[in-house]
Amino acid sequence: MSDKTLDCSDLDRHMGVPMQSGRIRDPLGNMDIRRWAQAMHYPNRLHYDDAYAADSRFGRLVAPLSFAIATDDGHGAAPACVGRIPDSHLLFGGDEWWFYGPRIVAGDLIEVQRIPFDYVVKDTKFAGSTCFQRGDNFYRNGGGELIAKQRSTTIRYRADLAREMSSLEASDDPDWSDAQLEELEARKFEYIKSLHELGHGKRWWDEIGKGDALPTRVIGPHSIASFTTEWRAYLFTIWCGVHRRTDLDMEALGFTGPMAGKEQDPVLELENPELTDGAYIGPSRGHLFPRWARYIGMPRGYGYGASMGAWILDYLSGWAGEWGMVVHSSCSYRGPAFTGDITVMTASVVDKLVDERGRALVQIDVKMANQLGVVMATAKAEVELPRRQG
Template sequence: MTAGEIEFEPLDTSDLDRWVGQPIGGPRLKEPMTAMDIRRWVQAMENPNRLHFDEAFAAESTFGRLVAPQSFTMWWCRGQGGFSAAFGEIPGAHLSEVADEWWFYGPRLYPGDRVRCDRMHFDYRVTTTGFAGPSVFQRGDTTYINDRGEIVAKQRNTMLRFLPANARKIAEAARAAGGAGSPDVVADRAKVGEEKLAYYRTFADHVQRCGKGVSVGDELPLGVIGPHSVASFTTQWRARPDNVWGVLTDDIALPLGYPTATSSPDMVVDPAVAAIDPGRADGLYYGPASTHVDLEKARAIGMPREFGYGYAISAWTMDYIGNWAGELGAITHSKFRNQAPALAGDATYLRGTVKAVSDDPLVAGAARVTVDVSLRSQNEVGIGVATFEVRLPWSI
């Protein structure tokens, strides 16, 4: 049977229309961020830039103290911005983050800051994907505002919502036809380790880059993440604040419509039980996120094995650009699209190329540098693509 001959289960999107364009509610964090929160985040994202965890090194920098990477902005919102992109019930559906677009407005985040998240469900479209047949791409906006009333960033997140029953049919048809699927080839750990050290050396000291030192066609250093494993996926999950017991409280009184049904009965979170055992609402131990670290559950939604989170892949890409831009640079806009999961056993390689250098239209004396990034596994499987706009001073 080919994919074109599969009889797909129908996708019921009738509950989605009422959420489009609506401001929506959600939980918020009780306490301000700490240096420990930043340290935990960069450790989980495999980003050993000392600006974010070594206070002595950071004190010597242009920031003068520990500063969060720009990827940390998503730390503040439940689901790392995905909460606003998954409103409304689709019976039997699972969801996965597949794209991110960001606009940064200047303020950076430091220990002691508080951030409020304003959310709105933006839109959705129904299409057919090679992975799961009838699917929904759903978008939501999150605006991040610090406790001084400054807008830090706006994020437009995209979630893929699909029926695992259809994804399994496609995977089974591919196997029956002798399809390649995802090769179960483990990355060479020693080789990856040496490549990571080579990458880390490119930002081991203070990086101060300016526009005059950048040219179209410049290749960025090779970035490396991995090899991925259940341990690394779990570490990434544990760096998120929204699954820590007791850290959330109800936000302003706006409607809620985050889906509570899941594709499988053993992933349903029962609020009454979770009130007694908070671990039942963890997501990783119980709930849809367990598909990332449980082989049987991963295969139940059409994945070949355990796999990484869309938000983490987006964060890797943002950190990669931030490390290259250095202390004088800042990401002003980014657009990331996921192509395939980062699978357990694989490594992810990031390659960047400067595509344009021009005057920044918003800041006199600054350059706007456009960088294209591709992410691929050691087997040359495309994991994602991104385009970044970076603000640099023309000269130091």
């Protein structure tokens, strides 16, 4: 029988110790924001139609709240992936967000400060001894304003044990008939129409009741092409798109065998950037290549956890409208989006309150599932809405 231990003895010395910060090289442009909205399948005109945005409360294009993650150089996972765990791999396990008000716009230079938070080791059916590690990211603009805080959770495990123990056997993409695909497009358009109907209007807190359902949002069917589109919307995936870390070494972190490539290596990027591109080399390639997906215990190509988090934030933000804002969201990822599957998002209001700061909030439960009803993620969020006077 295989030894199912996971050596996490190196992690303690990193907890609470600030890391190198992350910073994009160039001021953001409107095209960066548009590319992100398109890649995340978020048809909110506030983020790509400049004429529409000019008539909004902002008077210009603004980035979705989810865009903060695109300005980091590792999906927010950096402070949740410190310390050596031999022969390990990593999956995104969830994240918690707090938003403080400032919006990201073209011209901003975003910097991310990172501090490892904690970790715990649990026994799982997926891979035996498994490390759940958390770390904090603080996103600030060039003026030093705190835009958001993200507490990421990563799942670090031994890929050999995942292959040995996992029930996720290799499988083919499901087939969708033309009629089914047409029906999916109709369902997607129903969601888009809900965004159009609210437009620049206000969703009043006073008119929301417990049990109210949010419009259903459908994304997919997912494919290698759609996952690649997502990947390229993250600015760090572009050659010299960010100031690279000098303290990142996949092999030193213990990434297993052929997954320990030189992804994001700042020296090699200037010599041969092909060998530093995570779409093709290193631990990220499991998303886009079924062979490498199976190597780390997945049945076929799979999506990015950070994108799932973005879908949830966009879903909540679209419902809140431009006069509302997600102030807090806590997401737990149970399984990724696989090629050929769809993602169906539903949510309902579970409570409403006015907090100690006088903010009118609604509390929302979100569920993300595939076409078979298998739950991919859950989230709990607080959304601030405008309140009628008197």
